[in-house]
Amino acid sequence: MTDYDVLRVFCAANGGYGNELGVVRDGSVLPDRAERQALAAKLGFSETVFVDDPERGVVDIYTPTLRLPFAGHPCVGTAWLLDVPELVTPAGVVGARQDGEFTWIEARAEWAPPRTLRRYATAAEVDDLPVPPKGEWVYAWAWEDEPAGRVRARGFPGRDDGIDEDEATGAAALLLTAELGRALNITQGTGSQLLTAPQPGGWVEIGGRVVLER
Missing domain, CATH: 3.10.310.10 (Diaminopimelate Epimerase; Chain A, domain 1)
Known part of the structure; x- marks a missing residue:
């Protein structure tokens, strides 16, 4: 192996x-x-x-x-x-x-694979979403605290590879940050945290904690 x-x-x-x-x-x-x-x-x-x-x-x-x-x-x-x-x-x-x-x-937003950024009115709506039908990569999001830049999100790859929901998706966070033009503190999946910040010249920073599992 x-x-x-x-x-x-x-x-x-x-x-x-x-x-x-x-x-x-x-x-x-x-x-x-x-x-x-x-x-x-x-x-x-x-x-x-x-x-x-x-x-x-x-x-x-x-x-x-x-x-x-x-x-x-x-x-x-x-x-x-x-x-x-x-x-x-x-x-x-x-x-x-x-x-x-x-x-x-x-990285740059144009490097990210296509995602459908789908906004919802409340974080509770995002929490309650079922897995959508296959066919498109959906990044469902809502403001938890808009002035503070806090976002609730879930990612659904829409592929037939056994992964119905992506726990944390940097490329989608990159696209959302580029679209909104502001720094974000994103809670995705069951509790993952992604931080983002727009940079000059069309660049976006994405940050997070990493743990060695094995």
Whole structure:
């Protein structure tokens, strides 16, 4: 079996929750894309990262069914694990930094895969949502405290890969931040926390806590 680490990314303040991520630190053991896709499907995480150059931060990201040019929680988790100043993804170079308990990355909204950002009137409505029909990636959100920038969100990938709800989704948070043009403190899923902040020139920072699960 290929060696891999399991992280939880975008954890709550107590270290709980967060979205699981698989990271194969030595991507050379599976150089073929088909083999990587097969392992990502077998592991079943929302994303699995293969590190092709740990010093330069070159990474390759897969869901159980497809390869992604960029994804938020894999980049945050891998930046924390490798402790590098940047990651090189097919979409572009992702800046990274550590700030106390938070790991931050800097990326562009146009790198994120398409998401349907669906606003609801209250956080309670978001809490009560059933899983929507397959076919579109839905990021359901509502203000918990608009002046403070606090958001309640849930992510539904809409794919047939066994993942009905994504616990924490950096790419969707990136898109929402770009659309609203302000810093956000997002509670997603059962209790994950994502922080975001717009930057000059169309960049957005996304930050969160990372825990090594095993």
